Amino acid sequence: MPKKKPAPFLPKHKGQTSRTDYKGSDGPAFAPKPKPKWGKPSSTKPEKPKTAAPAKPKPTIVEPTGFDTLGLQEETLKAISDLGFETATPIQILAIPLLLTGCDLIGLAQTGTGKTAAFGLPLIEKMDPEDPATQALVLAPTRELAVQVAKGIHDFAKYGHLRVVPVVGGQPIDRQFRALKQGAQIVVGTPGRVLDHLRRGSLRLDGVRFCVLDEADEMMALGFTEDMEAILAELPESRQLAFFSATMPPRVLAITEKFLRDPKRIEIVAKQRTLETTNQTYYEVPPGKKQEALVRVLDMETPGSTIVFCRTRLETAELSDHLSFHGYNAEPIHGDMGQADRDRVLRRFREGLSDLLIATDVAARGLDIEHVTHVINYDVPYDVEQYIHRIGRTGRAGRSGDAITLIYPRERRKLEAIERLIGSRIEPARIPTIDDIAAQRRKAFVGALREALDEGEFTSMLPCAGELAEQFDPLEVAAAALHLLWKERHETAPPVDPEDVFAEFEQPEVGMVRIFVGMGRQEGLRPGDLVGAIANESGLSGKQIGVIEVLDSSAFVEVPASEGARVVEALSRTKLRNRTVKVQFAQPGIPQPAPFQSGRPKNPPRGEDAHEGRPPKRGKSDKRR
Numbered sequence: 001m002p003k004k005k006p007a008p009f010l011p012k013h014k015g016q017t018s019r020t021d022y023k024g025s026d027g028p029a030f031a032p033k034p035k036p037k038w039g040k041p042s043s044t045k046p047e048k049p050k051t052a053a054p055a056k057p058k059p060t061i062v063e064p065t066g067f068d069t070l071g072l073q074e075e076t077l078k079a080i081s082d083l084g085f086e087t088a089t090p091i092q093i094l095a096i097p098l099l100l101t102g103c104d105l106i107g108l109a110q111t112g113t114g115k116t117a118a119f120g121l122p123l124i125e126k127m128d129p130e131d132p133a134t135q136a137l138v139l140a141p142t143r144e145l146a147v148q149v150a151k152g153i154h155d156f157a158k159y160g161h162l163r164v165v166p167v168v169g170g171q172p173i174d175r176q177f178r179a180l181k182q183g184a185q186i187v188v189g190t191p192g193r194v195l196d197h198l199r200r201g202s203l204r205l206d207g208v209r210f211c212v213l214d215e216a217d218e219m220m221a222l223g224f225t226e227d228m229e230a231i232l233a234e235l236p237e238s239r240q241l242a243f244f245s246a247t248m249p250p251r252v253l254a255i256t257e258k259f260l261r262d263p264k265r266i267e268i269v270a271k272q273r274t275l276e277t278t279n280q281t282y283y284e285v286p287p288g289k290k291q292e293a294l295v296r297v298l299d300m301e302t303p304g305s306t307i308v309f310c311r312t313r314l315e316t317a318e319l320s321d322h323l324s325f326h327g328y329n330a331e332p333i334h335g336d337m338g339q340a341d342r343d344r345v346l347r348r349f350r351e352g353l354s355d356l357l358i359a360t361d362v363a364a365r366g367l368d369i370e371h372v373t374h375v376i377n378y379d380v381p382y383d384v385e386q387y388i389h390r391i392g393r394t395g396r397a398g399r400s401g402d403a404i405t406l407i408y409p410r411e412r413r414k415l416e417a418i419e420r421l422i423g424s425r426i427e428p429a430r431i432p433t434i435d436d437i438a439a440q441r442r443k444a445f446v447g448a449l450r451e452a453l454d455e456g457e458f459t460s461m462l463p464c465a466g467e468l469a470e471q472f473d474p475l476e477v478a479a480a481a482l483h484l485l486w487k488e489r490h491e492t493a494p495p496v497d498p499e500d501v502f503a504e505f506e507q508p509e510v511g512m513v514r515i516f517v518g519m520g521r522q523e524g525l526r527p528g529d530l531v532g533a534i535a536n537e538s539g540l541s542g543k544q545i546g547v548i549e550v551l552d553s554s555a556f557v558e559v560p561a562s563e564g565a566r567v568v569e570a571l572s573r574t575k576l577r578n579r580t581v582k583v584q585f586a587q588p589g590i591p592q593p594a595p596f597q598s599g600r601p602k603n604p605p606r607g608e609d610a611h612e613g614r615p616p617k618r619g620k621s622d623k624r625r
Contacts, residue, residue: 070088099123126209136185138214140190177202213243214244220251220252283407330355333345564585
């Protein structure tokens, strides 16, 4: 019998509805054309029609309901109750009834929305515990996610007498041979290991009734497209197929058109998952200074459990060593580690024994840890899909989270492209100064003292304090005790000497511009000298002048962006402390008001040479007018 050609999966026009559309419609697809105006033609030139920006998808609204309304059997409901689940998530409410009918399905939902139960519960309902042959196959992109999904299905099948076997790399294959030979109704694995078993003949798919591809977009991004197609081609004609994914790029759409038959499609648009519960910021860093910048950000943020994403395995190892040197309990995780080592690292991170997990993107889809407070992109993600997958590790279960990205000046356009695609602004932040970090530490120190005073756990030390108070002023006694405690806690802190490294690249306040002055404390410069010079020479009032930082050999001052060129010119022609000093815009990576030039400057800097982490030298043709 010839194979039935699958119906093409075509995107619908705006406003078009069908029985597979679960997001509703905002109105008619086409508005009536306006009637032409008759009479004397207008002398004004008709305006070109403006192309409206595509409307943002609205969050999916699904009424909460219990699992007992979704058509599941009593044994399955009992297992769900034992696990403590009461209310189904939106993806579960929409997907479970459809999958129970036997149709193919495309489910779009972010990570952490309950997709495992959405396909795992219907899958269990369709299994025959008396048949030892493999009846269901679930493919996942990473070992961690495959093991996690297998455990979830095993828990749901508690009363179903079904055997669930994970087959992933990094585990002894002979053990998997024995498990498959004993009979496994449900197999969960990564594409590479599943294909290996198929070629060896230790796994047969001719009895599979139900197949799921979990995180299909990530599997294809990791290069498993050919493996996926080879596995799907081995499935029998009468199987049911479900694709679950966080995004639907063209490559995923193409494979759904090839293998799915008249699929239903559901999409959970959860705006709160990536926008409302996650604070998104970025820090602009001088070239070659990301490690130092990350330490400062961590010192300032004092985060809880944090995942730092890197691009390469080598980078995870180097960054982990650097952070450990600075007192952080950081551990790397990447694809080259053995399974036992990866399990150990993840267990320590879940239990709070390590503060930082330095991970490549292979770990992005295998982690489901609710208490992650911060996600840090040490490198800018390649595309918006990778960005969404990364920051989806925080802001879970209704908690707020923070997503931080470190960028070089040349990477700002890439970040702006991500902003446009996610429809949300990523706020700039200033690299913390040494003074900022010290103030933050003092604030936390005082907070800890307040808690100790409230709890009253210091009563055993009162006799000692009373004895000292008879000889010294009580305030001095308290200050000396605090000094000793502070010294003990922070004696291993790094020396306060690299202030000038980031001073030039620190972000000014919104609407302000940062100006470099080539004189500092060593020459006797004071903030008042800068305020007086700017006010007298440029006409700005003291209230208009922003932050002033006077360092050992240089200083920085913030002024309104519209007045920046005038202030630079004014300070360049005056003297500070009876000396003519170098004055120019700081942050060479950030565009400043363009100078008037009589021609193209000779030998303009190219590539990274234009951003060496110091102010660019200005030639005669760079004079501002």
